[in-house]
Amino acid sequence: MLIGVYIVLDDQFSLPVYADPDPDELDEGIWVAACERVNDALESEGPTRGHCAVGDVEVAWRTHLKLGLSFVAIASDVKTRALEKYLRLISERYLDEVDDVREPDRHGVADVMVDVIPPWEDEDQD
Secondary structure, three states, X not given: OEEEEEEEEOOOOOOOOEEEOOHHHOOHHHHHHHHHHHHHHHXXXXXXXXXXXXXXXXXXXXXXXXXXXXXXXEEOOXXXXXXXXXXXXXXXXXXXXXXXXXXXXXXXXXXXXXXXXXXXXXXXXX
16 A cells, blocks of 8 residues: 655755655654655665665655655555556656656646556556
8 A cells, every 4th residue: 555655856855846645644753764765865875766664664765866856655565566666657757747857846746646556556457
């Protein structure tokens, strides 16, 4: 089950480009773990993509250093490979559809995101 999806510019964790749900609605430890991983990637102190477990929740991230743009997905009961594929699909869709990736129309980003179906939901329909 998907818990949250976020797009963060640079280290502006308090004002994501896209947030569903608001980070304040997450368990603080989960959001802190996500922010730490993205921050490490931005500072070249950690991998630019990966995943970690926080309790029974999986946090995955994908950071584009040249753009200063990070994609984060948080889920439970989802295979890591499917979560990473979902992040790849989100980042590709965002980069293809958004004209100014560093200064997007924040209301339009939701329209881009709604069309990306998580792979595990797509599998359920087979």
